[in-house]
Amino acid sequence: MRHLSSFILKLILTTLVLWVVLGIFFDVNFTDILLTSFILSSVSYIADVFVLPNVSNFWATIGDFGIALVGIWLIGQVLFEGNFSLADASLISAGIIAVCEIFYHRYMKTKVINDKEYTPMRDNTISNRMQTEFSSELDEDQER
Helix, strand or coil, X not given: CHHXXXXXXXXXXXXXXXXXXXXXXXXXXXXXXXXXXXXXXXXXXXXXXXXXXXXXXXXXXXXXXXXXHHHHHHHHXXXXXXXXXXXXXXXXXXXXXXXXXXXXXXXXXXXXXCCCCCCCHHHHCHXXXXXXXXXXXXXXXXXX
């Protein structure tokens, strides 16, 4: 249930941003905005669930910016009609979505991603599992 509510939150967030940027400023049809928002939210949420526990908020936000930029541009090539710069619309939308994702990732880490479910990769590195070995051979050289 917590995944469904957090996905709906992400869908609403993405739809609002796309509606403001694409709908108001670039005159994109609301049906196209809803379809774009659903596809973008689905891909981004799957990435957040599997990547966010293993990376910091910064890198997850950079990844979401890239997903949003490429996703809006690719979907816009197929769906959007109008005489406007799709690259500019994608860049502005992706930038605002990335800023919103900073706060969304904090919500995901505290409410959805449970520490007992996931173990971050950085805690399982080799440096955390190895210890220095002490030996008596070194002490014999000092006695002579």
